[in-house]
Amino acid sequence: MDNVYAERISALRARMASKNWDAVVISGSDPHGSEYPAPRWRQVEWLSGFTGEAGDLVITAGHAGLWTDTRYFIQAREQLIDTGVELHKTRIPGQVLIPQWLASEAFRGRNTVNIAVDGLCQSVESVSDIEKAFDEETEVRIVNVPDLLDCIWTDRPPVPETPIFELSDEDMGESSDDRIEWLRAFLRDNGCDSMLVCALDEIAWLLGVRASDIEYNPLVISYLLVTSDEVKWFVRDNYNDVFLTLNDVEGRMYVDSSQLNYHIYKMLDRGRLVCGPSPVQLRKAVKNPVEIAGMRQAHLLDGIAMEKFLFWLEAEVSSGRPVSEWDAACRIGAYRAGMEGSMGDSFETISAYGGSAALPHYVTPRVNSPMLRAEGLYLCDSGGQYVCGTTDITRTVPLGPCSGLEKEDYTLVLKGHIDLAMAVFPKGTAGCQIDALAREPLWKHLRNFGHGTGHGVGCFLCVHEGPQDIRQNFNAQPLLPGMICSDEPGIYREGMHGVRHENLLLCREEGSNEFGEWLGFEPLTFCHFDTGALLAELLTGEEIEWLNAYNARVYDTLSPLLPPEVASWLSDKTKPI
Amino acid sequence: MDNVYAERISALRARMASKNWDAVVISGSDPHGSEYPAPRWRQVEWLSGFTGEAGDLVITAGHAGLWTDTRYFIQAREQLIDTGVELHKTRIPGQVLIPQWLASEAFRGRNTVNIAVDGLCQSVESVSDIEKAFDEETEVRIVNVPDLLDCIWTDRPPVPETPIFELSDEDMGESSDDRIEWLRAFLRDNGCDSMLVCALDEIAWLLGVRASDIEYNPLVISYLLVTSDEVKWFVRDNYNDVFLTLNDVEGRMYVDSSQLNYHIYKMLDRGRLVCGPSPVQLRKAVKNPVEIAGMRQAHLLDGIAMEKFLFWLEAEVSSGRPVSEWDAACRIGAYRAGMEGSMGDSFETISAYGGSAALPHYVTPRVNSPMLRAEGLYLCDSGGQYVCGTTDITRTVPLGPCSGLEKEDYTLVLKGHIDLAMAVFPKGTAGCQIDALAREPLWKHLRNFGHGTGHGVGCFLCVHEGPQDIRQNFNAQPLLPGMICSDEPGIYREGMHGVRHENLLLCREEGSNEFGEWLGFEPLTFCHFDTGALLAELLTGEEIEWLNAYNARVYDTLSPLLPPEVASWLSDKTKPI
Numbered sequence A, B: 001m002d003n004v005y006a007e008r009i010s011a012l013r014a015r016m017a018s019k020n021w022d023a024v025v026i027s028g029s030d031p032h033g034s035e036y037p038a039p040r041w042r043q044v045e046w047l048s049g050f051t052g053e054a055g056d057l058v059i060t061a062g063h064a065g066l067w068t069d070t071r072y073f074i075q076a077r078e079q080l081i082d083t084g085v086e087l088h089k090t091r092i093p094g095q096v097l098i099p100q101w102l103a104s105e106a107f108r109g110r111n112t113v114n115i116a117v118d119g120l121c122q123s124v125e126s127v128s129d130i131e132k133a134f135d136e137e138t139e140v141r142i143v144n145v146p147d148l149l150d151c152i153w154t155d156r157p158p159v160p161e162t163p164i165f166e167l168s169d170e171d172m173g174e175s176s177d178d179r180i181e182w183l184r185a186f187l188r189d190n191g192c193d194s195m196l197v198c199a200l201d202e203i204a205w206l207l208g209v210r211a212s213d214i215e216y217n218p219l220v221i222s223y224l225l226v227t228s229d230e231v232k233w234f235v236r237d238n239y240n241d242v243f244l245t246l247n248d249v250e251g252r253m254y255v256d257s258s259q260l261n262y263h264i265y266k267m268l269d270r271g272r273l274v275c276g277p278s279p280v281q282l283r284k285a286v287k288n289p290v291e292i293a294g295m296r297q298a299h300l301l302d303g304i305a306m307e308k309f310l311f312w313l314e315a316e317v318s319s320g321r322p323v324s325e326w327d328a329a330c331r332i333g334a335y336r337a338g339m340e341g342s343m344g345d346s347f348e349t350i351s352a353y354g355g356s357a358a359l360p361h362y363v364t365p366r367v368n369s370p371m372l373r374a375e376g377l378y379l380c381d382s383g384g385q386y387v388c389g390t391t392d393i394t395r396t397v398p399l400g401p402c403s404g405l406e407k408e409d410y411t412l413v414l415k416g417h418i419d420l421a422m423a424v425f426p427k428g429t430a431g432c433q434i435d436a437l438a439r440e441p442l443w444k445h446l447r448n449f450g451h452g453t454g455h456g457v458g459c460f461l462c463v464h465e466g467p468q469d470i471r472q473n474f475n476a477q478p479l480l481p482g483m484i485c486s487d488e489p490g491i492y493r494e495g496m497h498g499v500r501h502e503n504l505l506l507c508r509e510e511g512s513n514e515f516g517e518w519l520g521f522e523p524l525t526f527c528h529f530d531t532g533a534l535l536a537e538l539l540t541g542e543e544i545e546w547l548n549a550y551n552a553r554v555y556d557t558l559s560p561l562l563p564p565e566v567a568s569w570l571s572d573k574t575k576p577i
Helices: A004-019 A043-048 A070-079 A098-106 A124-133 A176-189 A200-207 A241-246 A262-267 A279-285 A289-318 A325-337 A354-358 A404-421 A435-443 A541-561 A564-573 B004-019 B043-048 B070-079 B098-106 B124-133 B176-189 B200-207 B241-246 B262-267 B279-285 B289-318 B325-337 B354-358 B404-421 B435-443 B541-561 B564-573
Strands: A023-026 A056-060 A064-069 A086-090 A112-117 A139-144 A194-197 A222-227 A231-235 A253-255 A273-275 A342-345 A350-353 A377-382 A384-386 A393-398 A424-426 A454-456 A465-470 A484-487 A490-493 A497-500 A503-513 A516-523 B023-026 B056-060 B064-069 B086-090 B112-117 B139-144 B194-197 B222-227 B231-235 B253-255 B273-275 B342-345 B350-353 B377-382 B384-386 B393-398 B424-426 B454-456 B465-470 B484-487 B490-493 B497-500 B503-513 B516-523
Touching: A004 A023, A004 A043, A004 A056, A023 A043, A023 A098, A043 A056, A043 A064, A056 A098, A064 A070, A070 A086, A098 A124, A124 A139, A124 A262, A139 A262, A176 A194, A176 A200, A176 A222, A176 A279, A194 A200, A200 A222, A200 A231, A200 A279, A222 A241, A231 A241, A241 A262, A279 A465, A289 A325, A289 A384, A289 A393, A289 A503, A289 A541, A289 A564, A325 A342, A325 A350, A325 A377, A350 A354, A354 A377, A354 A490, A354 A497, A377 A497, A393 A404, A393 A497, A404 A435, A404 A484, A404 A490, A404 A497, A404 A503, A404 A516, A404 A541, A424 B435, A435 B424, A435 B435, A465 A484, A541 A564, B004 B023, B004 B043, B004 B056, B023 B043, B023 B098, B043 B056, B043 B064, B056 B098, B064 B070, B070 B086, B098 B124, B124 B139, B124 B262, B139 B262, B176 B194, B176 B200, B176 B222, B176 B279, B194 B200, B200 B222, B200 B231, B200 B279, B222 B241, B231 B241, B241 B262, B279 B465, B289 B325, B289 B384, B289 B393, B289 B503, B289 B541, B289 B564, B325 B342, B325 B350, B325 B377, B350 B354, B354 B377, B354 B490, B354 B497, B377 B497, B393 B404, B393 B497, B404 B435, B404 B484, B404 B490, B404 B497, B404 B503, B404 B516, B404 B541, B465 B484, B541 B564
Parallel strands: A023 A112, A064 A086, A112 A139, A194 A253, A253 A273, B023 B112, B064 B086, B112 B139, B194 B253, B253 B273
Antiparallel strands: A023 A056, A056 A064, A194 A222, A222 A231, A342 A384, A350 A377, A377 A393, A424 A516, A454 A465, A454 A484, A484 A503, A490 A497, A503 A516, B023 B056, B056 B064, B194 B222, B222 B231, B342 B384, B350 B377, B377 B393, B424 B516, B454 B465, B454 B484, B484 B503, B490 B497, B503 B516
């Protein structure tokens, strides 16, 4: 055994044996349910070598398993070689999830099972699912061990502590005090005396603070307790004081149990808890006028970076100079970093050429990165953090001659993107009720994509936020004026190519009449869609009009801000079709 | 007091006083939860004079109220004059439903309230909603009095007993025994020994029997108990024996509590009940090949009747002969009645000219029926029962010159109809996920309609059936190959005009590929869409292609079966645009 991960698992098994734990369940999340955990909480990666964004581990005396979904099968299979960890596939027919596997396969018929979890990194629901999976014959004992891996992970990184800075009331469009008072009014209306906020983006939004504790997310790792007369922020040196304070909080406490970790949940007096969805999430999703102006400004800056990048890319590739996927990713990152107020990327850039782009969640390799050639399609999905807002954009561009199928896919995806962008709908409509608008042009050609069409986006916060989305899954949250959602249909063909076109859309009012009140979208993203790979005959007159108007608006808005040679190139690129 | 309804309510109040009932709640349904109850169960109408299809009454010592929705406000206001019954509006913002009204307005703060219901005609849920609406202060006593109105409604019609006939196995495509055995297998799989079926269309489908106990619905009023070795049909003379038998049924009984009446539910031993959705509903909705062939044949016959009707209508109106809405309704009914295997209409024909058509649920008056004029739009929503199937079709036709707005509405609704009819979608898609396809063309012009886009249709059964539908409300039931759904968007302008275009669509397979399995629709309805009021510039090339192909198919299929003068006229009507 000379694999480092196999050694670590072996060390964990020794501890398990000494403690009489039958199984250890390790999640890929942090104490705040963050989408991207800081290195300290990449426990799945440390123990198994798997670096995918979604994965959970179960270790027993005789088995080590990683549960992850379709997006990561190929990556997991490669990264788990020699670790002794087996891949358990999820989001496939006949999937056996961790609770069912523990109950039905690992420990069926046992009288008692001791399952250890790091309660800090486990959601309340995930633990309760395990408990519920066993029938009455088996007594399940959940052993909650905060920081369970500490004694074998000796060089475990500490809780990050990057510099914290405050946004001004002018930046936020209202003061933090206003937001706290609004929350207190909500608590009063719901008969509560306090709320414990654990979601980091909700804390950042409420307090108007930012840091860089988590890569791509400008957040401060902390807990927040809002009472009727106090705001207690558990951060840095007093981060862990939250556990002491919770015992002393009086009255009824409002919590969103989906954002509590199991360890905290177990500490709370359930008789005094009022559980419900966090009101902060919805209020934060509806941007105020200052935030909307900030998002517009961020997209202007981002559009300049994007157009410079696409100009550079075309020049490099067409002149035959060598450019790898990684080079291109670095270049767009550099253009973004050069913009005023840039605070880095909003997620890891996906820079994917040809068959690479067929993986919607492709990770561009730094070493041996595929080289771009002057043919076929190149896809770049990237975004920036700016002090005034957050961006997320995907452009797929032809680098030279394209096949008929590439052009068809390119055009159908753009058709779907445009159809959703043009949508008008009555107030009260939820994203799942208009998702089909982006898909039907693909469906008609028997093509589809396996991810959501749109996600909410924060304002100088997380690039993925709720409660709204645009996808097939039923989500009753109506789209509201001021919400921002991505519009990113795609088509992916294994080993061949991938196409995705993504703008961010601002939901806005479109007037009212005897039929009701109407909403629609304004594209926030400023970056032209390439018409070189377009089969215009697949578009309706209305779609062509939208595309020409969009490209003209991009040119009119950005050209005064671009270097002359880029502006001149853009003028050519945005000629009406 | 010389109003007959006021007198009846007064008689009921006298009985209430003698029995110490504080309130009587009367529903508009029958013991089987039927959409159209037989005269015996039109208790709301007998007591209040209100004839709308949806309405519930509450009578207290001091108040008589009718609860009904937006569709019936105008009708209710007229019909309730002098009855002393007040209108309570539902499906409007701020509505106060019956349970809330009883708890918060009528009897707030009371220690005890006695509420009498005719448990036979009250759903389990409606009674439980009343019980739940009161807080702990008030003790609610539900007094279940089957046939509560009998002692004041002395000439109440009996339970209908029309001739019963059996369908052959050839008509059904399988035998009733097969269906019963399938149901028994379902019961075994669910650990049950019996099922009580109360929904009349499920009984008719299981047994392969039909009658005319309910207008428009070829059903037999009865209950059905299926056990592992018996099929007990409670019908005609032994209809009421169901109540005696239920006490003796052994083992675990499966019931769909949404189709039980409160009286039956109270008799059942809840410890032995297994509640779940009726499996019959879903199985019945997925038509077998013989039923599909039957539905196709029914639509061929129906198309002949419709084309003869539209030919006659145009000739009459254009030649200036007087035609009223009622005359037209009679005429389409007569053409249908002349077709082979006709079993009458499948619902009450809506024959509506001009502003009449602005009411989606318009009831065409027999007396003083509005006259048709050679201008504007006429709408006819009608359907037939045939031994081989059931039809439901709406055509809106121009009777002469139309305004710009009429043409726009006509075209946009047809555009929505076509877009849904052309839809292709992956297996697993529910109707609510594609509803927007029919609406978006209207939404883009800030227009909408307040009813569902599509409902399921039975095969020589009810014209409305579940579990699938195509509407905004979340309904997770996927559309399945073999299901039939209407496609009927509309636009309604009060006092001006109404447009609705409706075909029935058969869901069918469209192949499979690396992206999944695909479904689409085949229109079952054969009747041309008039192109006279069409603004072709509002349609896409694809939509025009669909329309021309549809009209050509109608002509090719029907013309050999039509009288020469009608065929020749249809040839002209179906010319490509």
